[in-house]
Amino acid sequence: MLASVLLGLFVVLGIAGPSLAPHDPRVAIGRPLQPPGGRAVLGTNDIGQDVLSEWLIGARATLIAAIGVTGISTALAWLVGVTAGLWSRAALPLTSLGDLVLALPAIPLYLLILALVGPNQATIVLTLGLLSWPAFARIVQATVREVRQAPYVEAAAALGASPVRVAVHHVVPATFGLLATKVVLTVRFAIFAEASLAFLGLGDPGAKSWGAMLGTAFNYPLLFARGAWLWWMAPPALAIIAVVWATSVLTMERPRG
Amino acid sequence: MIRLAVRTMILLAAIVVLNFLIPRLLPGDPLDALAAGEHESGLAPLSAAARENLRQFYGLDRDLVGQFTHYLSSLARGDLGWSFAKRQPVRDLLAARLPWTLGLVGAAALSAALLGTALGLAAAWWGGRVDHALVSLASSIEAIPDFLIGIGFLLVFAVGLRWFPLSGGRTAFEAGAPAAIDTLWHLTLPYLALTLSSFAIFLLLTRHSTAETTRAPFVAVARAKGLRPRTVALRHVLPNALPPIANLLALRLGAVLSGAIVIERVYGVPGLGLLAFEAIRERDYPVLQSVFLLTGAAVVLATAAVDAILRAVRPYDAR
Numbered sequence: 147m148l149a150s151v152l153l154g155l156f157v158v159l160g161i162a163g164p165s166l167a168p169h170d171p172r173v174a175i176g177r178p179l180q181p182p183g184g185r186a187v188l189g190t191n192d193i194g195q196d197v198l199s200e201w202l203i204g205a206r207a208t209l210i211a212a213i214g215v216t217g218i219s220t221a222l223a224w225l226v227g228v229t230a231g232l233w234s235r236a237a238l239p240l241t242s243l244g245d246l247v248l249a250l251p252a253i254p255l256y257l258l259i260l261a262l263v264g265p266n267q268a269t270i271v272l273t274l275g276l277l278s279w280p281a282f283a284r285i286v287q288a289t290v291r292e293v294r295q296a297p298y299v300e301a302a303a304a305l306g307a308s309p310v311r312v313a314v315h316h317v318v319p320a321t322f323g324l325l326a327t328k329v330v331l332t333v334r335f336a337i338f339a340e341a342s343l344a345f346l347g348l349g350d351p352g353a354k355s356w357g358a359m360l361g362t363a364f365n366y367p368l369l370f371a372r373g374a375w376l377w378w379m380a381p382p383a384l385a386i387i388a389v390v391w392a393t394s395v396l397t398m399e400r401p402r403g
Numbered sequence: 404m405i406r407l408a409v410r411t412m413i414l415l416a417a418i419v420v421l422n423f424l425i426p427r428l429l430p431g432d433p434l435d436a437l438a439a440g441e442h443e444s445g446l447a448p449l450s451a452a453a454r455e456n457l458r459q460f461y462g463l464d465r466d467l468v469g470q471f472t473h474y475l476s477s478l479a480r481g482d483l484g485w486s487f488a489k490r491q492p493v494r495d496l497l498a499a500r501l502p503w504t505l506g507l508v509g510a511a512a513l514s515a516a517l518l519g520t521a522l523g524l525a526a527a528w529w530g531g532r533v534d535h536a537l538v539s540l541a542s543s544i545e546a547i548p549d550f551l552i553g554i555g556f557l558l559v560f561a562v563g564l565r566w567f568p569l570s571g572g573r574t575a576f577e578a579g580a581p582a583a584i585d586t587l588w589h590l591t592l593p594y595l596a597l598t599l600s601s602f603a604i605f606l607l608l609t610r611h612s613t614a615e616t617t618r619a620p621f622v623a624v625a626r627a628k629g630l631r632p633r634t635v636a637l638r639h640v641l642p643n644a645l646p647p648i649a650n651l652l653a654l655r656l657g658a659v660l661s662g663a664i665v666i667e668r669v670y671g672v673p674g675l676g677l678l679a680f681e682a683i684r685e686r687d688y689p690v691l692q693s694v695f696l697l698t699g700a701a702v703v704l705a706t707a708a709v710d711a712i713l714r715a716v717r718p719y720d721a722r
Contacts, residue, residue: 186643249414251702253661262429345504347683370562391546
């Protein structure tokens with residue numbers, strides 16, 4: 147219940163955040179590092195911008211990363227897995243490619259690519275989405291191969307169903323049950339990766355995001371000395387944790403299947 | 404064993420080739436980026452002649468094959484290029500930073516595997532409430548990004564309690580404790596943060612793999628022989644539940660390394676991660692490329708080593 151509410155809130159924030167923001171987060175509204183109170187409900191950052199507005203607008207970057215990366219990665223993984231499972235000639239090249247991508251160290255690779263092409267929301271989503279499919283593609287491929295041996299598939303073929311019909315109606319539907327797990331794991335991966343990259347200085351410089359807030363705050367030398375972490379870092383940090391926690395709880399509570 | 408060696412060689416070769424291709428396949432001219440960096444740093448933009456000289460110096464005026472042989476021969480000589488920002492050979496930079504990262508990743512990956520396995524066994528052994536509590540703990544920790552675990556530890560143990568230093572790898576200008584102890588003291592929090600952010604998956608797998616083994620017929624036989632539950636657990640269940648865990652350790656090395664990159668930034672540990680962070684700010688592409696090459700090779704070799712040990716110890720489990 148709590149998890150659904152949190153996720154619902156997150157989606158609403160991601161869509162409506164910018165219009166809910168009380169101030170323009172690019173304009174200073176008070177002294178630097180003003181504690182919560184007055185015009186700045188959650189205080190201000192190092193250059194006097196409103197933290198609440200930054201936070202509200204930052205939800206969108208996280209939502210875009212979560213939806214974009216999960217969509218690309220899941221679709222690609224499923225396509226590769228089904229193709230490799232059904233078409234034995236494609237299996238070797240596809241699994242080898244997957245093994246290679248899986249063997250590359252993730253963060254150093256993303257850092258190199260994004261530093262070269264320049265980080266913006268599109269390149270971040272593409273990089274993360276296009277490089278995170280192999281693990282799940284393997285599982286889909288294994289399931290397809292297993293199901294192809296199953297008695298009911300043999301029966302369908304024996305009854306005269308064409309190979310295409312067997313594949314589309316009997317084999318491929320068996321992989322749908324796996325998609326929910328993939329979606330949760332990828333939402334978590336996308337949110338963590340986007341935040342980590344922003345934290346390391348490779349977020350979209352034009353967009354406010356929760357990861358970028360944390361990165362900027364952590365770069366500020368007097369963060370801990372002045373207690374500013376409490377209103378500057380806690381909101382984005384708690385938001386990231388809450389969204390990832392809610393996503394995983396929701397799927398664990400799902401009825402099995 | 405031969406298949407493993409061949410596979411490892413192919414992966415290493417692929418990483419070397421990718422390291423060459425990535426900058427060339429992606430849009431953009433490295434000299435543009437270099438020029439932009441110089442521009443931002445307030446220096447005069449590169450003249451056309453200077454660009455041409457740079458292009459020749461890096462062999463970028465040759466065709467792709469020529470560039471590739473140039474790259475391979477430099478690599479064979481151990482020449483990884485020149486760091487624009489730090490104004491020294493990349494190789495020297497990496498050599499100074501690598502031990503920090505290797506130590507951190509090695510210690511944290513092993514500790515995470517041990518801690519996760521122990522807790523996973525406890526969860527499978529006692530079941531019920533213990534199991535529930537441990538699984539909830541693991542999944543809650545899984546919901547926190549590694550750099551936030553790092554910042555949390557920093558807040559509690561360095562800012563609040565002042566037990567550990569805020570950042571760095573050594574105390575500067577101070578001849579207090581011996582250097583080794585001083586370094587360990589600096590590395591305690593990064594090590595703990597990285598261990599905590601990596602152990603959960605080992606707990607979940609051990610719990611699962613132990614539960615599966617417990618249902619195997621030979622365990623029923625062992626019980627039927629009248630062996631004590633303890634003996635059954637330690638002598639029969641545990642050894643058979645271990646191979647998937649060792650496999651997982653090999654598979655997770657890359658992830659622990661990625662975690663170390665971020666954690667090093669949090670604690671200012673002078674390893675490859677902090678080097679990469681500095682290179683991002685300074686647009687120091689040769690450094691970023693070499694960090695990718697080196698960590699990629701390290702992960703592939705370490706994974707192969709774990710695989711080889713596993714095959715040597717339990718040949719019939721090797722897939």
